[in-house]
Amino acid sequence: MREDSILTLHPLAVRDEGEETVVGRTDTGDFIALPPVGARALGLLAEGHTPAHTRRLLRAQTGQNLDITGLATDLLPLGFVATCDGHPVPGPAPLRPTWPRLRPATVAFTLHPALPVLLVALTVTAVVVAAGRPQLWPGYRQLIWSDHTGLVLLAQAAVAWILLGIHETAHLITARAAGVPGRITFGTRLQFLVAQTEVPGIWAAPRRHRQTVYAAGMATDLTLASAAVLTAATTTEGSVVHRAALIVTTTVAITLTIQAMAFMRTDIYFLIQDLTGCHTLYADATAHARHQAARAAAWLRRRPAPAPGLGPLAALPAREARIVRVYTVVLTAGTVLCLTAAAAVTIPFDLHLLTAATGHLFAPDASVAVHALDGGAVLAVLLIPQALWARAWWRRHGHHLTRRRSAPQP
Known part of the structure; x- marks a missing residue:
């Protein structure tokens, strides 16, 4: 140059x-x-x-x-x-979008201001209908519709993946309507396997369009849940359609609960980041948490600690630094609680199901087809997502481990 x-x-x-x-x-x-x-x-x-x-x-x-x-x-x-x-001049390759033939004009209706009004009206109607009928509310009993654990888990997994696909498609379509390419991929958030829609070019879109893209998945979830509540309210209790509608409602409730975990860069996190104007909120909070951990470690070892004013927030405006400090508390506490719950509840529960399923599959009485199929279904539901999680984690972090392993030793 x-x-x-x-x-x-x-x-x-x-x-x-x-x-x-x-x-x-x-x-x-x-x-x-x-x-x-x-x-x-x-x-x-x-x-x-x-x-x-x-x-x-x-x-x-x-x-x-x-x-x-x-x-x-x-x-x-x-x-x-x-x-x-x-x-x-060499540079990064353009993003390879999902559904490249989808044109913005085809899905422009998703950015129409009247659409959120219709979705809110549908949601309010469903809430009013369910208000006096507790049997329509989400709950774990809605998911236990059979004595065969594998069958229940398999059906639940199928419903969850279908809803997840619709959720991510909503992000993709609204981004395409805004003229921004997007790509649906697998990713990881702590111990969770997630599908994610990458739309980094959304920074160029107007604020209303950006926030519509971020909220599109949750808005679609609420729409599906509202439609499911109204379906359950108008069908015969115990029928296949009635039970399926209740499963959809409860699955959406679980999904929205996970979306509330803003410390994992969920949809709500991106809305918060956009509303606060903090362009790299998660990265800044992570750097601040590491800086504070280094200071605490130095204090415990009775060594000179980095000065507070020399941390990663020193270059940020005062308002943005305050927001990052608050989010750092949310990030740290949420991560610790989430990993603790995984170690205390999720992992032991999955191991129990895995052991029981293996016993059903390979026990001497496994000649009973129902038991074998039930055990196989449990194994599939447990192991396939874990394999996908490991693959997504390695694609994102594997090069760091490879680089360390190949580095020359002193």
């Missing part, structure tokens, strides 16, 4: 937020926040001005002598620069 270099930039989306401007590529999801003068410099570079000419223009306009060459150099690893002096 030289003072007289000519840059060709990839198409960049620009969103003005007053004190700063968000700029980035919607096809890769790489975004940065710049002061207005930085965004103006980026615009001049995109128009074909050299860093030296851009610096002179901005000095005449603002009186500031800016390091435009340094700014241009910083753009290289972000993937914003397509060519420098005619030479191609």
Whole structure:
């Protein structure tokens, strides 16, 4: 990069937020926040001005002598620069979207302001109907409809995965309506296997569209639950349709409970992040928690601790730093409680089911087909998600372990 270099930039989306401007590529999801003068410099570079000419223009306009060459150099690893002096610049590959043929015009209705009003009306109707009928409320008894554990678990897993697919599709469709590509993948949140819709380019969309995309999954869940309540209220108690509707209602209640765990970057977390204007809330809180843990460890070892003012929050505005401190408490407490519950309840329960299922499958009386099928169903429900969790975890974290293992030893 030289003072007289000519840059060709990839198409960049620009969103003005007053004190700063968000700029980035919607096809890769790489975004940065710049002061207005930085965004103006980026615009001049995109128009074909050299860093030296851009610096002179901005000095005449603002009186500031800016390091435009340094700014241009910083753009290289972000993937914003397509060519420098005619030479191609390597960068991240564009996101490969799910359902690439889905056009924004086809699903534009999902961003219509009237749609949330209709969904709220349906939800209120379901609440009114269920208010005087406790048998329609979510509860664990709604899930226990057979004496065969494997059959119950298999049906519950099927319903949960179908609802999860609909939930993620709602995110994908609303993002596509906003003109942003999205991709549905598997991921991990602590001990949970999750399906997730990656829409990093949503930073370029208007605030109402961003929040619609974040809330689309939960809104769809509430819509399905409301429809299920109304179905259960109008069908014969004990019928297949009635029981299926109650299973859907209870499964959605469980899903929404998990969504409330904002310390795991759920949909509610992204809404909080957007509403507070903290662009990297989870990363900042994680860094702050590690800094505080390092200070506590140093104090216990009676060694000099890092100064409080030198932590990762020092560069943040005062308002944003306060929000990060509060979220750090939520993140730390939620993570500890979640992992404790997993160790004390979830893992022992799964091991008990696994042992019982294996016994049913391989016991001497396993010739009884019902017992064998029941044990096999339990094993499938328990082991397949764990295998998917391990694969998703390795794809995200495996390179760190590989790098450490291959590092030369002193």
